[in-house]
Amino acid sequence: MKFNKVFETGKIRNMELPNRLVVSAMSSHLGNDDGTPNEQVIRYLEAKAEGGWGLVFTEDLGVTEDAGSDPIVGSLWNDAQIPSWKECVSRVHAAGGKIGAQIYHAGRERKLDAYESHPVAPSAIKEPAMNYIPRALTVEEIHDLVKAFGQCARRVKECGFDCVEIHGAHGYLVNQFLSPFSNKRTDAYGGTLMNRMRFALEIVEEVRRVVGEDYPIIFRMNICDHVEGGLEVPESIVMAKVLEEAGVDALHCSQGMFASKETIIPPSFISAMKYAEDVATVKASVQIPVIAVGRYIDIHMAETMLRDGKADYIAMARASLADPDLPKKAKEGRADDIIQCIGCDQGCTGETAAGNPVNCLANPHTCKETVYDLSKVEHPKKVFVAGSGVSGLSAAYGAAERGHHVTVFEADSEIGGQWIAAAMPPGKTDYNAWIYNHRRLLEEYNAEIRLNTPLTKEIVEAEKPDAVILATGSVPLVLPIPGLDNTKFVKSAIDVLRGRTSYGKNVVVVGGGMTGADTSVFLAVQGCNVTMIEMAPDIIGDAVSQVRACLLQHLKKYNVEIHRGTKLMKVEEGAVYAEKKGETVVFSDVDMVVNAMGVRSYNPLEEELADCGCKVVVVGDALKTKNGYRNIREGYDAGNQI
Structure with missing residues (x-):
């Protein structure tokens, strides 16, 4: 496919853009x-400008001191912050990019203890994802916030940003006023559609007054809140028309609130381009440019949306994390080299939700522009990597890109390890792109891969590498529970997902973590009657919130019977015995039990190689079991620093 539409120039008011990404x-x-x-933020944004993106936005910038969802996010609420952001804008411009600032107030979607003030909202109604009730804003406070948005926009323009975007989506304060889900006011700011729009329209009016007629104003809006009683598409179309007449220069069409966060940051379970028709409906209703967002992970998807006239621009946030050079590669005819976002949400929102900097599972360089030394080493080493799971392949990549001579040893007939099983359940096929990307990267750096060849002490002694990275992974955890070691009746989740075993009609899955839930859905889709038992009081506690929400929906959709707080006691052929609240629970007519109770480290080589005379490093599950993102990060770090 030719990317003619993607690389058409564009214009939003007087802001000229080199492409539609x-x-x-x-x-x-x-x-x-x-x-x-700081320098890390600037390099992060510079990288995207250098990669050829048409327009890059900052993170959401708070308009008041306590506007952020947490104290770690950016802000532009006082003039003392102007010089730093001005330097950032200058650097992005020097890199050839255009940059906009998004301004916002989180309202009731913030941590309770983030600031000394109590969270505010249109009405004193709890956000389902939060554990507190916000305070309803007074009319005077609303007026003050309108002015705060205006003053923040003034600073945005003074910094030299190319445009300002008012964040009116995702359940933040402006969206809270717009949505009947959160706005229950009885004054001029609630009740009717136009009253609910009043706050947003006053902000648009004030921002326009401050920045002038020629400065581009973009409004990010929800087309659908995806919550009961929230905004739906028909009403949002009306809002789009009103915002257009109010002087907004472009609409950035999104969806979702914290209570439906899986629609804001859709994981792989949400089909790509899921919301394309919604944005197309808005596009057909207005004359100003429309930006589409919502799991556009492939440059071909962007081109198709633009060709079909469903949007004027395509926002690809997580795709830019996976590959900041996506536009440049596509323009150079290297689309196959693009590192694809796989929708895991582990390195991006999974990390920021834990209070850590944003990263990316698919690309270890992301947000590490000031961290890693990527220069070629003066004296390349001979490096052996045992295992081609995610930590092993990452380690091999980290070492090979610095010029080391890398050989990967894999006991199986294909690379990927347990990641292959992770890609098997419905909605996770995109995970295979990670293996494909790393296969290509290792080919590019001339790394050797020896399949059907486990690394042994004898090989190390014969070939004398300078360093060995052990990434031998993990094996299923088999607890000392009667009958659990009956391999004819009890199968591991890995074996089930890899197609190494047939499965009966009535299945009990033991373990309610992400692996157990994935396997349960996989089997249910295959027509099995699935029962899941979990000792903990709740399930899927090891998953990112958006992934967990989708898995819960799938488990319900496919009628998986879930028993929380249920401890496995004994397994017999045809029956499973458990205990719940001190009572014995018996599951009869069982054809198969699936062990999804976790894994344990598998590291048989470290002790054997203690006297091998070379450096030995253990990474991934072989060192300590952990999620995919952390295994990848640990492996890459070891390879980069070997």
Whole structure:
């Protein structure tokens, strides 16, 4: 496919853009404590400009001192912050990019203890994802916030940003006023559609007054809140028309609130381009440019949306994390070299939710522009890597890109390890792209892969590598429970997902973590009657919130019977015995039990190689079991620093 539409120039008011690809705002947790950008933030944004994106947005910038969803996000609420952001804008411009600032107030979607003030909202109604009730704003406070948005926009323009975007989506304060889900006011700011729009329209009016007629104003809006009683598409179309007449220069069409976060940051379970028709409906209703967002992970998807006239610009936020050079590669005819976002949400929102800087499972360089030394080593080493799971392949890549001579040893007939099984359940096929990307990267750096060849002490002694990285992974955990070691009746989740065993009609899955849930859905889709038992009081506690929400929906959809707080006691052929609240629970007529109770480290070589005379490093599950992102990061770090 030719990318003619993607690389058409565009214009939003007087802002000329080199193409139709946009990086929407993402919380990064990279900046300084005072909300200003540091070198890491600037390099992160510069990388996207250098990669050829048409327009790059900052993360959401708070308009008041306590506007952020947490204190780590950026802000531009006082003039003292202008010089730092001005330097950031200058650097992005020098790199050939255009940059916009998104301004916002989180309202009731913030941590309770983030600031000394109590969270505010249109009404004193709890956000389902939060554990507190916000305070309803007074009319005077609403007026003050309108002015705060205006003053923040003034600073945005003074910094030299190319445009300003008002964040009116994702359940933040402006969206809270717009949505009947959160706005229950009885005054001029609630009730009717136009009253609910009043706050947003006053902000648009004030921002326009401050920045002038020629400065581009973009409004990010929800087309659908995806919550009961929230905004739906028909009403949002009306809002789009009103915002257009109010002087907004472009609409950035999104969806979802914290209570439906899986629609804001859709994981792989949500089909790509899921919301394309919604944005197309808005596009057909207005004359101003429309930006589409919502799991556009492939340049071909962007081109198709633009060709079909469903949007004017395509925002690809997480795709830009996976590959900041996506536009440049596509323009150079190297689309196959693009590192694809796989929708895991582990390195991006999974990390920021834990208070860590944003990263990317698919690309270890992301947000590490000031961290890693990527220069070629003066004296390349001979490096052996045992295992080609995610930590092993990452380690091999980290070492090979620095010029070391790398050989990967894999006991199986294909690379990927347990990641192959991770890609088997419905909605996770994109995970295979990670293996494909690393296969290509290792080919590029001339790394050798020996399949059907486990690394042994004898090989190390014969070939004398300078360093060995052990990434032999993990094996299923088999607890000392009667009958659990009956391999004819009890199968591991890995074996089930890899197609190494047939499965009966009635299945009990033991373990309610992400692996257990994935396997349960996999079997249910295959027509099995699935029962899941979990000792803990709840299930899927090891998953990112968006992934967990989708898995819960799938388990319900496919009628998986879930028993929480249920401890496995004994397994017999045809029956499973458990205990719940001190009572014995018996599951009869069982054809198969699946052990999804976790894994344990598998590291048989470390002790054997203790006297081998070379450096030995253990990474991934072989060192300590952990999620895919952390295994990948640990492996890459070891390879880069070997």
